[in-house]
Amino acid sequence: AQSVTQLDSHVSVSEGTPVLLRCNYSSSYSPSLFWYVQHPNKGLQLLLKYTSAATLVKGINGFEAEFKKSETSFHLTKPSAHMSDAAEYFCVVRTDTGRRALTFGSGTRLQVQP
Amino acid sequence: DGGITQSPKYLFRKEGQNVTLSCEQNLNHDAMYWYRQDPGQGLRLIYYSQIVNDFQKGDIAEGYSVSREKKESFPLTVTSAQKNPTAFYLCASSSALAGVQETQYFGPGTRLLVL
Secondary structure (H helix, E strand, O other): OEEEEEOOOEEEEEOOOOEEEOEEEEEOOOEEEEEEEEOOOOOEEEEEEEOOOOOEEEOHHHOEEEEEOOOOEEEEEEOOOOHHHOEEEEEEEEEOOOOOOOEEOOOEEEEEEO | OOOEEEEOOEEEEOOOOOEEEEEEEOOOOOEEEEEEEOOOOOEEEEEEEEEOOEEEEOOOOOOEEEOOOEOOEOOEEEOOOOOOOOEEEEEEEEOHHHHHHOOOEEOOOEEEEEO
16 A cells, blocks of 8 residues: 655745655555646646656756655755745655556645745 | 646536536547545545556546546546535546656646536
8 A cells, every 4th residue: 555644734935945845655665756736726737756766856946855765755845935836735656556546645735925 | 739638627517417527638648547636635536547448446436437438538427426526626647658757647627516
């Protein structure tokens, strides 16, 4: 079985300060891990993904995430928040079994204060 | 212009009525998925299809039905048996040939409301 826990339902930062969105996963197999972003009433956009290559993954819009197997974590970071980063962020896990569907975390809403 | 389209953007359902949500992709992807999103929650899998003329139930399939007659199309019907259909519905697709690099791409979603 696989599961994802996003440790914060809401995160608020000031523009220009660092962003940290936390994610822990549980998986019986070697996982693929993703971060998606969703702006209000929109579909999901892929930010980045980890698929057993480099443990530090760089994504779009300056985001990156580090896969730490010992901690079963895949936290999302950005050095400097921008107002346009305000959105809902989902940590997602997929295991390479016959069913390729995704398991989603409950989401973290990021607010960026001016 | 490649991508996934969903229609309509908003859909209203009357009590006892069946409604169908459209999902079309021109990415030549084999696999397609339907997810449901409720406020403050992540997405939950309704149905998925890995190949034409074949589909499997997801975690919350009761009250829903699908078909996969064409590779590019995966419509979802919300039947009258679904007692709480109000939600945001998202369709996704992926390439089975990508292996571990497989990524799901999402459409813009359909918001279903009950009158």
